[in-house]
Amino acid sequence: MAQYVLATRAVGRHYLDPELRDRMAELYVDLRDVLYASDTVIGRRERRVLRFAELVLQSEWKLADLSGAGRSLDVLSVLSGPRGKRYQPYANVRLLNQILGTRHRSSDASIEHHCRQVLRFLLRSWLEYERRSAAGTESWGWQRPPSAGEMDERLERLSALSRETAAWPATPPAHDSPPARWDGYVGTAGHGDILEYLVNLPQTQHHEENAFLRVIHLTEVTTSGILARTLSARTWLEQGRLREAGRCLQRAARLAQLQLDIMRVLRRTMSVENFLGFRKETGDASAVQMTSSQALNIHLLGVHPNKVEALESVPENAFLLFHLNDRFQPLRSLLQDVPQGTEDGAAVLSAARDLDEALYAWRRLHLGLAHRYLPKEAPGSGGTSGAPYLSGFYQDRLFDPSGCLFPHPVPVSAPSLDGQHVRARSVFSPLN
Ligand code: HEM
Incomplete structure (x- = not known):
């Protein structure tokens, strides 16, 4: 862990040794499988440590560059899968x-x-x-x-x-x-x-x-x-x-x-x-x-x-x-x-x-x-x-300059989300 932090600070995350990043990304995939398998038996403290590690490792998995150069097909197949957008891992x-x-x-x-x-x-x-x-x-x-x-x-x-x-x-x-x-x-x-x-x-x-x-x-x-x-x-x-x-x-x-x-x-x-x-x-x-x-x-x-x-x-x-x-x-x-x-x-x-x-x-x-x-x-x-x-929307607000409530914006109908993977989650930090 200390090496990860110091290395990232020394060179910048973009320039991290790809091997270190790959190792972390692979570890994430392993950890995820263990944590969410129904037959995994682990103590409370261990689970807390592993859940925490999952948060850190996931962001490296999401940021890993899968363009393929220099990687074996084995590694690529382990690391691939839908990973979402980059803002969330970038800002941890x-x-x-x-x-x-x-x-x-x-x-x-x-x-x-x-x-x-x-x-x-x-x-x-x-x-x-x-x-x-x-x-x-x-x-x-x-x-x-x-x-x-x-x-x-x-x-x-x-x-x-x-x-x-x-x-x-x-x-x-x-x-x-x-x-x-x-x-x-x-x-x-x-x-x-x-x-x-x-x-x-x-x-x-x-x-x-x-x-x-x-x-x-x-x-x-x-x-x-x-x-x-x-x-x-x-x-x-x-x-x-x-x-x-x-x-x-x-x-x-x-x-x-x-x-x-x-x-x-x-x-x-x-x-x-x-x-x-x-x-x-x-x-x-x-x-x-x-x-x-x-x-x-x-x-x-x-x-x-x-x-x-x-x-x-x-x-x-x-x-x-x-x-x-x-x-x-x-x-x-x-x-x-x-x-x-x-x-x-x-x-x-x-x-x-x-x-x-x-x-x-x-x-x-x-x-x-x-x-x-x-x-x-x-x-x-x-x-x-x-x-x-x-x-297009910065002026949409609750009150107008004279302090009166603004009416609703123009209503729109829900777009079709066919074929998209959308999960209903709680309002807060759905990704946690
Ligand atoms: C020089 C600094 C910044 C510039 C030039 C900038 C520019 C932009 C642009 C162009 C967008 C439109 C979305 C897109 O990226 O395509 C955007 C969205 C956004 N930015 Fe920034 N941004 C800056 C700093 C920040 C910072 C520091 C924050 C703090 C979190 C922030 C929060 C947001 C948010 C919340 C949106 C989404 C707006 C919405 O859809 O309601 N921005 N920004």
Whole structure:
């Protein structure tokens, strides 16, 4: 394990020794067979270690290059099979979800608690990384660092965010070096080490890819917290419990504001040249494949007609199209029935407005990134038209600028999913 982490940090994941990656991918296939065979008898502790190993190994299996050069047919036949899109293994999203507890049917309070722990840890870890880089004591991600001016602004912004989260619950700290064995990562005591050593594995040695992945992780975590609270707010509204719904939306709005501030760090401190320097190596990994974000937008606004094709083309997200049915009520529909004249009703609408405002500002900023960082008319790495795709729905929101609720988007009928393998799974982290 330690060798894997150190090797990946030394050369970048894209340049890992193909033999090491093949070995990990083969191990994943073996492990999967053992873990899910009905006659496997293993103890609880062993099962936890193996389940954890499965998360790490699966991402190597998904990223393995099967183009065939230099591989025996035996190896290729073991490694082949439908592997899904690259964003999730690239960003190690399943590992993050494991720490957030989104796969355990956890309560919204528990998920938010873990989100806050992880956000505090990741912000601090990023700040420390940039401080070491600025001081010249960090060798990880040494290529194409930001300019001195960009670094100063980044340190300032990260210090402010880290101060803002300093009183949030803490994660057990990481050790000074990566644990040498799998079981060193298992259990709550291993969370710090997972976050420090296993979640962030850039493809290259480019400093800014390292920073970019950190923004992705922070966005994943804030999105999970916002989604957890939005789902609860919907349930409370269905039961007419306005006060509770208002509190959930308020908490979601605070996380959405933080998410916006995190994206501003990228926008303000990463140059276009440095972004384009590592973009090729990330391949077709794109956050259009980000399940939590797609789910959040659907639970807030419903399925937008302009996104059906993008959802349909990502096997991990196609199940979300089940929300295209008359019985599903996104938050936008439920808000229509909230009485404006009562104190609790006004609090719900005010919190929903704050949430809507922060998320809308994020979408505007993000669309600006697509215009600024990508060559003109370049398609997105996720296979969409890029900026035009994002323009097609970024203005769809809960409230108009005068604070009135927007009506539903144009309804669309569910597309035919004939022949596609779509599994109905729970709303949260279906891939875990
Ligand atoms: C310079 C940085 C970035 C650029 C140029 C960019 C560009 C794009 C583009 C062109 C798309 C359309 C889908 C496709 O790839 O074909 C997209 C989708 C998306 N991006 Fe980014 N992006 C950037 C950073 C980020 C970051 C750091 C996150 C954080 C997770 C993020 C989250 C998303 C999400 C959630 C979508 C899906 C939008 C939707 O379908 O609702 N992006 N991005």
